Amino acid sequence: APEYTFKLHHMLPPMSMAHSQFLVPWAEKVEAESNGRIKIDVYPSMQLGGKPPQLFDQTRKGIVDLSWTVAGYTPGRFPKMTAFELPFVPGSAKATSMALQEYAEAEMQDEMKDVHVIALHTHAPGSFHSRNKVIKKLEDLKGMKVRAPNKIMSGGFSNVGANTVFLPVPQMPSALSKGVIDVAVLPFEVVLPLKIHELVKHHTQFKGAGLYTNTFIFSMNNKSYNSLPADLKKVIDDNSSIPLAGHIGEKFDSYEGYARKFAVDRGNSFDYIEGAEHARWVKAMAPVTKKWVEDMNDDGYDGQRLLDKTRALIKKYENR
Amino acid sequence: MSNIELAFFMMAVLLILMSIRIPIALAMLVCGGIGYSLIGGIPALLEYLGTAPVSKFSSYDLSVVPLFLLMGELATRSGITAELFKTCNTWIGRQRGGIAMAAIAGCAAFGAICGSSLATASTMGKVALPEMKRLKYSGALAAGSLAAGGTLGILIPPSMVLIIFAVLTEQNISKMFIAAFVPGFLAAGGYILAIAIYVRIYPESGPRGEKTTLAQKIKSTKDVWHITGIFLVVLGGIYMGIFTPTEAASVGVILTAILAFTHGKMRLDGLLVCLMRTAVSAAMIFFIVLGADLFSVFIALSRLPDLGVELIQNSGLSAYTILVLMLLTYLVMGCFLDSLAMILLTIPIYFPIVIAMDFGIPPVDLGIWFGILALIVVEVGLITPPVGMNVFIIKSFDDSLKLKECFKGVIPFLISDFVRVALLILFPGITLGLVHLIS
Amino acid sequence: MIRFTTDIQRSILGRLSNIFALTGGFIMLILAAVTVASIIGRTTMGQSIEGDYEITEMGLAMAVFLFLPECYLRKGHVIVDLFTSACKPSTLHTLEVISNIIFTLVSFTFAYRMSLSGFEAYDYLEQSMLLELPTWWTFIVGVICMSLCGLCGLYRLFTTFRGGNNE
Numbered sequence: 001a002p003e004y005t006f007k008l009h010h011m012l013p014p015m016s017m018a019h020s021q022f023l024v025p026w027a028e029k030v031e032a033e034s035n036g037r038i039k040i041d042v043y044p045s046m047q048l049g050g051k052p053p054q055l056f057d058q059t060r061k062g063i064v065d066l067s068w069t070v071a072g073y074t075p076g077r078f079p080k081m082t083a084f085e086l087p088f089v090p091g092s093a094k095a096t097s098m099a100l101q102e103y104a105e106a107e108m109q110d111e112m113k114d115v116h117v118i119a120l121h122t123h124a125p126g127s128f129h130s131r132n133k134v135i136k137k138l139e140d141l142k143g144m145k146v147r148a149p150n151k152i153m154s155g156g157f158s159n160v161g162a163n164t165v166f167l168p169v170p171q172m173p174s175a176l177s178k179g180v181i182d183v184a185v186l187p188f189e190v191v192l193p194l195k196i197h198e199l200v201k202h203h204t205q206f207k208g209a210g211l212y213t214n215t216f217i218f219s220m221n222n223k224s225y226n227s228l229p230a231d232l233k234k235v236i237d238d239n240s241s242i243p244l245a246g247h248i249g250e251k252f253d254s255y256e257g258y259a260r261k262f263a264v265d266r267g268n269s270f271d272y273i274e275g276a277e278h279a280r281w282v283k284a285m286a287p288v289t290k291k292w293v294e295d296m297n298d299d300g301y302d303g304q305r306l307l308d309k310t311r312a313l314i315k316k317y318e319n320r
Numbered sequence: 321m322s323n324i325e326l327a328f329f330m331m332a333v334l335l336i337l338m339s340i341r342i343p344i345a346l347a348m349l350v351c352g353g354i355g356y357s358l359i360g361g362i363p364a365l366l367e368y369l370g371t372a373p374v375s376k377f378s379s380y381d382l383s384v385v386p387l388f389l390l391m392g393e394l395a396t397r398s399g400i401t402a403e404l405f406k407t408c409n410t411w412i413g414r415q416r417g418g419i420a421m422a423a424i425a426g427c428a429a430f431g432a433i434c435g436s437s438l439a440t441a442s443t444m445g446k447v448a449l450p451e452m453k454r455l456k457y458s459g460a461l462a463a464g465s466l467a468a469g470g471t472l473g474i475l476i477p478p479s480m481v482l483i484i485f486a487v488l489t490e491q492n493i494s495k496m497f498i499a500a501f502v503p504g505f506l507a508a509g510g511y512i513l514a515i516a517i518y519v520r521i522y523p524e525s526g527p528r529g530e531k532t533t534l535a536q537k538i539k540s541t542k543d544v545w546h547i548t549g550i551f552l553v554v555l556g557g558i559y560m561g562i563f564t565p566t567e568a569a570s571v572g573v574i575l576t577a578i579l580a581f582t583h584g585k586m587r588l589d590g591l592l593v594c595l596m597r598t599a600v601s602a603a604m605i606f607f608i609v610l611g612a613d614l615f616s617v618f619i620a621l622s623r624l625p626d627l628g629v630e631l632i633q634n635s636g637l638s639a640y641t642i643l644v645l646m647l648l649t650y651l652v653m654g655c656f657l658d659s660l661a662m663i664l665l666t667i668p669i670y671f672p673i674v675i676a677m678d679f680g681i682p683p684v685d686l687g688i689w690f691g692i693l694a695l696i697v698v699e700v701g702l703i704t705p706p707v708g709m710n711v712f713i714i715k716s717f718d719d720s721l722k723l724k725e726c727f728k729g730v731i732p733f734l735i736s737d738f739v740r741v742a743l744l745i746l747f748p749g750i751t752l753g754l755v756h757l758i759s
Numbered sequence: 760m761i762r763f764t765t766d767i768q769r770s771i772l773g774r775l776s777n778i779f780a781l782t783g784g785f786i787m788l789i790l791a792a793v794t795v796a797s798i799i800g801r802t803t804m805g806q807s808i809e810g811d812y813e814i815t816e817m818g819l820a821m822a823v824f825l826f827l828p829e830c831y832l833r834k835g836h837v838i839v840d841l842f843t844s845a846c847k848p849s850t851l852h853t854l855e856v857i858s859n860i861i862f863t864l865v866s867f868t869f870a871y872r873m874s875l876s877g878f879e880a881y882d883y884l885e886q887s888m889l890l891e892l893p894t895w896w897t898f899i900v901g902v903i904c905m906s907l908c909g910l911c912g913l914y915r916l917f918t919t920f921r922g923g924n925n926e
């Protein structure tokens with residue numbers, strides 16, 4: 001019988017890539033490497049109650065031992081992490097995830113002190129998925145009803161004349177099919193399960209720096225971690241940090257390609273924003289970044305330094 | 321006691337508490353709480369209690385419940401829906417059981433704008449129950465047809481339960497809605513047929529109304545143009561992409577309120593009564609949502625569902641037998657849990673098993689087909705004893721109704737449900753035909 | 760029973776519950792209006808109300824809390840009377856006392872735990888995604904309403920034990 005049984009709680013269904021491709025395999029790997037002394041029960045779909053924004057606190061308070069959640073669900077809690085959510089910051093999920101984990105280990109000890117971080121990571125950069133109108137250049141977005149992925153990006157889209165509509169994720173497919181929104185802004189990894197590719201005809205991706213990403217927190221309760229003897233702590237540690245962040249990022253990158261193929265097979269159109277046009281988008285969204293730096297400065301952080309560090313780290317891992 | 325044994329034990333305790341008049345929500349909170357603390361520890365339970373009410377109640381999806389309740393109150397109190405029923409009565413009141421049939425038709429129409437069974441049952445119940453009583457319908461037929469008619473609220477799209485199912489199983493929500501249409505209208509047809517047969521056996525339960533002339537019929541139809549107008553605006557708005565089905569509830573409330581004040585007999589004191597009655601019904605539903613959540617978290621923690629999966633996989637039974645067994649478990653669970661809780665608890669476990677089985681249907685279609693079947697059986701749980709939420713709602717409108725009588729009245733509709741489920745299992749084409757036709 | 764119910768309905772607790780329920784009802788009306796305004800805004804001027812669904816979620820939670828005491832006072836909670844219809848009035852009376860005790864305990868437990876969680880929500884700046892509405896507002900409403908539920912339960916028990924004619 002296992003000496004330690006832990007509960008891992010998350011919000012996605014069991015069919016999701018996150019559940020089947022890295023959370024359950026991670027749990028099984030830890031079980032195997034501990035020779036069965038640690039057992040991890042994975043509870044998908046918020047089965048243990050609460051809403052996704054509470055997952056982090058459930059871990060912090062020890063209601064569950066481990067959880068995996070989107071950091072953006074709890075706005076204001078992890079201000080330094082939001083550098084990774086700014087427009088045209090992210091690269092591949094792998095590089096960005098490893099950069100985030102390194103960044104967090106150096107800069108975010110205070111924000112993360114209440115939990116034992118297993119890994120922080122991001123998804124692959126998101127793209128546009130539009131119903132009727134192709135998005136080829138900046139002006140095309142004008143007047144379109146866009147469902148933005150977060151507050152920062154909605155500010156950016158408003159700047160270029162889009163009408164931002166706010167809807168919860170599960171409401172998106174019906175809103176899209178009925179024309180309540182024209183454009184969804186998502187990575188393909190989310191497009192596939194929501195079947196967005198069957199509701200839209202056009203996809204627009206960015207070559208070069210990605211449009212945006214979201215950050216994720218995979219964490220463990222401090223007490224649960226500390227209850228382990230040194231050899232079992234090592235098992236957890238061996239499955240944590242930058243290598244794990246890179247591994248999860250890699251999963252997201254490859255799944256992005258897999259999910260995108262479904263849209264290709266449907267015969268949807270694909271457009272790319274690159275070169276000079278890409279530079280125009282970066283310029284148009286720059287005020288958002290500028291405002292972020294100012295806000296961070298107001299809150300007593302060195303916004304510019306954090307942003308520069310974020311970019312430098314992503315570049316470092318991107319070039320590996 | 322193992323966790324699994326504890327789960328069965330607490331289910332039994334729950335049944336006992338419920339049968340000795342402890343409010344259902346309280347019974348679920350107590351049993352779920354005790355079970356949770358025995359497995360997860362008291363501190364974890366206390367933490368859960370601190371956050372669960374706020375997180376359960378701040379649900380965008382559930383906002384339609386009080387809104388549609390309020391819409392029904394406004395329409396009822398201002399006399400708008402009574403006019404609608406008068407119209408139905410002039411057309412088919414002469415028919416034995418005609419008003420019950422009209423109520424089913426009304427439920428189907430209301431179900432096409434409302435995604436919740438409970439809201440449909442309350443709205444139509446409030447309108448039609450007094451009318452049926454006035455026309456000397458038996459309590460059993462009146463309550464039975466309204467409770468069953470209420471289930472059309474989730475059977476006919478849009479549907480809250482279907483949305484949750486689609487999200488859990490990563491199905492295309494629009495396709496699910498299309499797939500639900502034929503079974504939904506089959507349900508309405510089946511219920512009307514059930515009434516026709518029932519009044520043939522018990523003629524005194526649904527007496528004939530007065531004879532009306534064609535002129536009267538046409539005149540009464542002119543009286544209901546406004547409510548038909550609201551219905552068309554809401555339905556048209558959804559299908560033309562002006563608003564989402566969830567937003568439709570708000571549109572409906574505002575339009576009905578305007579109509580009630582301008583055209584109906586609504587005054588400020590009437591509005592206050594509407595708000596008060598909405599408050600009581602909504603609180604009752606949300607308190608159950610809260611109790612059901614704690615109980616289903618406890619069941620998830622006990623890992624009972626996983627045991628079920630293991631048993632099924634090692635049983636060597638045929639795909640169809642397993643499917644029927646799964647659907648039967650919903651009927652049993654329908655005694656303890658509400659429909660959303662059942663879907664949330666079981667689908668993550670059942671769905672992968674179903675998808676892995678061979679019914680000679682491609683996986684994409686299989687998911688849709690199973691979803692509709694699960695939806696229907698879950699909905700049947702709303703009208704089966706001992707806990708049938710729809711029946712409770714109807715009963716709460718009229719103190720003279722006895723629960724036993726209500727559940728007796730539900731029987732013909734249950735038979736109709738079982739026949740329909742059997743048909744849908746045997747002929748997947750009924751569900752999938754329209755999906756293939758449209759996409 | 761009627762005299763007893765009238766008592767609590769007329770008491771200050773009863774009046775408070777009334778006001779609470781009506782407030783909740785008006786909140787729902789306002790939420791509907793906000794949603795309709797948002798729909799009109801985005802179809803005519805191309806701009807919906809930012810975070811309208813967050814307003815809906817928070818408003819709904821507050822409204823539901825505000826509804827709870829009135830529901831208890833009007834005995835709106837669903838019970839199964841299938842197996843007890845043949846029981847003596849005194850038995851029913853005892854069962855009702857039991858359920859009132861449970862209700863009171865559950866309400867106060869919720870109020871107590873929610874106040875702790877509310878402080879925590881305050882300390883940790885819990886807020887909604889777009890509008891950054893602080894969640895502790897909802898907790899305050901919740902704690903007040905759960906406390907009122909508990910007080911109503913106590914009142915009912917108190918009058919019962921003082922010989923209030925129940926049933």
Ligand code: NA
Nearest residue numbers: 431473476478
């Ligand atoms: Na419906």
Ligand code: NA
Nearest residue numbers: 654701704707
């Ligand atoms: Na039932």
